[in-house]
Amino acid sequence: xxxxxxxxxxxxxxxxxxxxxxxxxxxxxxxxxxxxxxxxxxxxxxxxxxxxxxxxxxxxxxxxxxxxxxxxxxxxxxxxxxxxxxxxxxxxxxxxxxxxxxxxxxxxxxxxxxxxxxxxxxxxxxxxxxxxxxxxxxxxxxxxxxxxxxxxxxxxxxxxxx
Amino acid sequence: xxxxxxxxxxxxxxxxxxxxxxxxxxxxxxxxxxxxxxxxxxxxxxxxxxxxxxxxxxxxxxxxxxxxxxxxxxxxxxxxxxxxxxxxxxxxxxxxxxxxxxxxxxxxxxxxxxxxxxxx
Amino acid sequence: xxxxxxxxxxxxxxxxxxxxxxxxxxxxxxxxxxxxxxxxxxxxxxxxxxxxxxxxxxxxxxxxxxxxxxxxxxxxxxxxxxxxxxxxxxxxxxxxxxxxxxxxxxxxxxxxxxxxxxxxxxxxxxxxxxxxxxxxxxxxxxxxxxxxxxxxxxxxxxxxxxxxxxxxxxxxxxxxxxxxxxxxxxxxxxxxxxxxxxxxxxxxxxxxxxxxxxxxxxxxxxxxxxxxxxxxxxxxxxxxxxxxxxxxxxxxxxxxxxxxxxxxxxxxxxxxxxxxxxxxxxxxxxxxxxxxxxxxxxxxxxxxxxxxxxxxxxxxxxxxxxxxxxxxxxxxxxx
Numbered sequence: 342x343x344x345x346x347x348x349x350x351x352x353x354x355x356x357x358x359x360x361x362x363x364x365x366x367x368x369x370x371x372x373x374x375x376x377x378x379x380x381x382x383x384x385x386x387x388x389x390x391x392x393x394x395x396x397x398x399x400x401x402x403x404x405x406x407x408x409x410x411x412x413x414x415x416x417x418x419x420x421x422x423x424x425x426x427x428x429x430x431x432x433x434x435x436x437x438x439x440x441x442x443x444x445x446x447x448x449x450x451x452x453x454x455x456x457x458x459x460x461x462x463x464x465x466x467x468x469x470x471x472x473x474x475x476x477x478x479x480x481x482x483x484x485x486x487x488x489x490x491x492x493x494x495x496x497x498x499x500x501x502x503x
Numbered sequence: 504x505x506x507x508x509x510x511x512x513x514x515x516x517x518x519x520x521x522x523x524x525x526x527x528x529x530x531x532x533x534x535x536x537x538x539x540x541x542x543x544x545x546x547x548x549x550x551x552x553x554x555x556x557x558x559x560x561x562x563x564x565x566x567x568x569x570x571x572x573x574x575x576x577x578x579x580x581x582x583x584x585x586x587x588x589x590x591x592x593x594x595x596x597x598x599x600x601x602x603x604x605x606x607x608x609x610x611x612x613x614x615x616x617x618x619x620x621x622x623x
Numbered sequence: 624x625x626x627x628x629x630x631x632x633x634x635x636x637x638x639x640x641x642x643x644x645x646x647x648x649x650x651x652x653x654x655x656x657x658x659x660x661x662x663x664x665x666x667x668x669x670x671x672x673x674x675x676x677x678x679x680x681x682x683x684x685x686x687x688x689x690x691x692x693x694x695x696x697x698x699x700x701x702x703x704x705x706x707x708x709x710x711x712x713x714x715x716x717x718x719x720x721x722x723x724x725x726x727x728x729x730x731x732x733x734x735x736x737x738x739x740x741x742x743x744x745x746x747x748x749x750x751x752x753x754x755x756x757x758x759x760x761x762x763x764x765x766x767x768x769x770x771x772x773x774x775x776x777x778x779x780x781x782x783x784x785x786x787x788x789x790x791x792x793x794x795x796x797x798x799x800x801x802x803x804x805x806x807x808x809x810x811x812x813x814x815x816x817x818x819x820x821x822x823x824x825x826x827x828x829x830x831x832x833x834x835x836x837x838x839x840x841x842x843x844x845x846x847x848x849x850x851x852x853x854x855x856x857x858x859x860x861x862x863x864x865x866x867x868x869x870x871x872x873x874x875x876x877x878x879x880x881x882x883x884x885x886x887x888x889x890x891x892x893x894x895x896x897x898x899x900x901x902x903x904x905x906x907x908x909x910x911x912x913x914x915x916x917x918x919x920x921x922x923x924x925x926x927x928x929x930x931x932x933x934x935x936x937x938x939x940x941x942x943x944x945x946x947x948x949x950x951x952x953x954x955x956x957x958x
Binding site: 373375378379381382383384385386387388389390391392393394395396397398402412413414415416417419420421424425427428429430433434437439440441442444445446447448449450451453454455456458459460462466470474477478480481482484485486488489490492493494495496497500 | 504507508509510511512513514515516517518519520521522523524525526527528533534535536537538540541542545546548549560561562563565566567568570571572575576578579580582583588590591592594595596599601602603605606607609610611612613614615616617618619620622
């Protein structure tokens with residue numbers, strides 16, 4: 342039984358129920374150009390990883406570092422790259438083109454830390470930069486570390502059992 | 504060497520394609536997708552399923568966020584082997600130390616030097 | 624004394640006269656099709672200020688000063704300023720007007736703020752409590768992005784239904800006497816929430832509210848679409864406009880070629896990479912205060928229904944799983 346106000350609402354413009362309207366929006370909304378996006382993601386992500394591979398080769402073969410040091414150093418260089426490209430206002434253009442190709446690699450992780458750090462500088466170095474630096478990347482660290490603890494427990498228990 | 508770079512390009516590109524499919528076909532936000540990738544990396548790393556990808560594709564496996572998850576898992580396992588139960592708590596962050604510290608450091612420096620600008 | 628007409632509309636006995644208006648916009652808007660109508664285009668997103676929020680206050684203040692100049696009124700003539708913006712606590716407006724020594728009432732209607740302020744001012748003038756009022760609204764791409772979405776340098780990909788928050792401010796001077804187009808009736812809008820959850824699809828969230836208010840105005844006044852030169856919405860954008868047409872058709876109203884949208888007028892959708900068009904309080908405010916008033920001056924239009932549309936979303940509520948309510952207020956402007 343509709344109340345008086347509901348009745349008025351219905352009479353005017355809710356010829357479509359919420360569900361029907363949402364369906365209509367879903368059907369008619371312009372879709373993303375998926376093929377173009379996938380291709381761009383492939384190229385961008387591939388290129389960034391290729392750069393990473395070249396950096397790794399330089400550390401391993403030119404600088405003669407051992408495997409672990411080379412791997413850690415490569416991560417640092419890639420993070421610096423992401424930070425630098427964010428700092429010179431270019432990374433957002435790369436991501437605009439490459440989508441996940443820019444956000445999935447570690448350079449994207451770096452961008453998600455550097456961009457809020459730059460943005461919130463205006464609110465000061467402590468409450469702005471300091472507090473908001475992990476605004477976007479926080480979940481990656483929280484869930485990554487938490488998952489590693491769970492994995493560790495699983496591994497530890499498995500070892501005890503075996 | 505060139506082959507290694509090409510393999511990295513291929514594998515990295517494919518992993519990013521999976522990410523893009525999630526972006527375009529689901530309502531998942533970028534943050535949630537990054538979390539899924541990291542946790543997947545941890546799980547695969549725990550069961551040793553990610554290592555073959557690393558051996559084949561090098562940076563194509565380690566540069567994406569799944570590689571970060573794998574790094575966390577490997578670190579935890581290594582610490583448990585060496586330190587016992589304490590390794591459950593120390594392993595993850597220890598292996599990610601370089602990455603996290605680099606991110607904080609460069610983030611801070613860039614905040615000092617650069618100004619955000621509107622997209623052109 | 625105003626008269627209520629039908630269910631929601633108010634017909635003004637003493638129409639409020641729009642004595643003049645001004646609009647200040649950012650670079651992207653200054654590169655758009657309406658460039659020559661704006662009073663000023665700022666050099667960069669900081670407008671000579673240290674923060675984006677201060678820049679937004681700056682352009683709002685400049686629009687107010689210019690509008691006063693163009694209407695031949697001085698600050699001491701103004702009895703009330705009605706203004707608002709998108710920022711938390713409406714700081715762009717309150718900081719813009721803190722030194723003008725004039726009574727000020729802040730408003731929040733999201734992107735519908737311009738017509739909300741014009742409707743309220745018109746009612747106050749008709750009632751005799753205000754002789755001259757300032758109605759103004761602003762938005763800034765950078766200050767809106769950092770509050771509602773992501774830091775500027777963050778690499779996110781925009782979806783096809785997204786809109787570009789306009790960097791712009793518009794102000795009009797309303798008065799009890801003088802020359803200019805008149806606000807003869809207003810239809811305040813109801814909040815309508817049809818369950819849209821995508822903050823990148825504001826058009827779809829606002830269209831039902833726009834449809835409701837327009838339909839209500841037409842039914843209350845008994846007018847047909849043909850009697851208007853233009854039915855102008857604030858920022859439904861390309862997709863939202865499509866939804867509006869569809870919803871209006873279901874109410875047996877065909878908008879034909881009378882419907883225009885400020886978000887689609889302020890940018891060239893083909894060349895300017897703005898997906899579905901402009902959005903923000905500043906969009907409707909800047910377009911109306913310059914381009915539309917100019918059309919009245921030139922006699923190109925004589926009767927316009929101006930409906931600014933707002934999406935009352937909040938990042939907090941959205942993270943809590945809420946949907947996006949919309950609202951739209953209409954003012955009838957006649958030569």
